[in-house]
Amino acid sequence: MGKMPQKGLSGSTLKLIAIITMLIDHIGAAVIARLLIAGQGSEMLYKIYYAMRAVGRVAFPIFCFLLVEGFFYTGSRKKYALRLFGFALLSEIPFDLAFSGKILEFGYQNVFFTLLIGLLTIMLFDAVVKKQEWHPVLRSALLVIITFGGMGAAYLLHTDYDAKGVLAILVFYMTRQMRGLQIVAGCLAFCWELPAIVAFIPIAFYNGKRGWNIKYLFYAFYPVHLLVLYLICVGMGTAQIAVV
Template sequence: MNFSNILKKPGLSGSTLKILAIIIMAIDHFGAVVISQGILGNPAIRADHALWQNWYTFYRITRNIGRSAFPIFCFLLVEGFLHTSNLKRYTLRLFLFALISEIPFNLAISGTLLSPHYQNVFFTLLIGLITIAAADRFRDKPPVQGLIFAAGMVLAYFLETDYDYKGVLLIVILYAFRYNRLQQVIWGAISVFWEIFAVFAFPFIWLYNGKRGIRLKSFFYWFYPLHLLAFWGIAQLLLKYIH
């Protein structure tokens, strides 16, 4: 390992940011699925108020930590758009895994196979990607870009995707300030004030060094549905065996 090169290029690579976001997301979903459903929802735990309160505190900690994952994924989406050599393949991959992830997402979050009123985060990222890709074709026509941005947010809102229009707005902001990291961080942080713990994502985004790092192209795509299924299974076991 050449330590001199590391010293010349400080900061976080894209793969480091992605791994960090995956870990944070897993902590969030552990709270949302395993703790919320498997522990807090268990009658034996609910019967003991003090124990339930302790677990609820832990639940809140995991959810607060998890708020910073989504802005990192949005930032990486914009970086992916700027550097992809095949936008069509990138878009189709997001769409495919949005479909693959929907049943695991529904089971983990809603406890049902079908939940038409809440779609997984891949749909939000997909809409965000299509929105900025369409707007990028009209860089010399700001009014048209504005209409495209609005259409993307409206679509996410009516499809009821995870983070809905607010998620697409964040992607739009990160795209709009794509050539100015400071502006990305400032306006991105302002746009997530409604979810205050999400602002902790932006110091990590600020540290991005522009390097791709190790290849993790497929890992996140498969990790998302598989970890949701695993957490749902753990929650069901806890419901069954905690007495």
């Protein structure tokens, strides 16, 4: 007999939920927003826009959660960080085209940079936590410096979700061993953006399994879908309108 299916949601299912809600959000932010700015929108289109942006708030908490899970399951954290860095660079031009209509716009950076800074922050955090032989005061001081250093880097670089995103990743990391506390703390970390709290419903059903091997789906999908959205805007004649 074959194995009984694992109850709950696998990591790949959560990733698909995040990708779909992100796509809905970006259609609203990159395509519909331009129509509204150009004065081509109706009252119904405004309602659709706000609904799509609300749905899109679900994506980022799931990506933060999966980043932390990946941190503990990856065979090489260094390669994990390098992979995020590579796709951050690869995605920047599609991201800038989709939201500013420019090839390069340094006022706002894509979400891969936020995830990368968050990963580097918890890598340093984890290294210090494991130094049990160090004096508690020294360890505590270093953890505070690392926390504010990571948040500060995201803020100064103007990454998507900036310091709040790095803090959320740290919250997921620090509460990982206690799922109930992780969900409560995660909700508090996103209380400034209420629709994002819906993300913790599927997160609560995570079964700890990877699921389908779609490791590179998000990496590839992110720059490709942004480029497609930009080309749609080119076709509508609204590509030069900046929305960020």
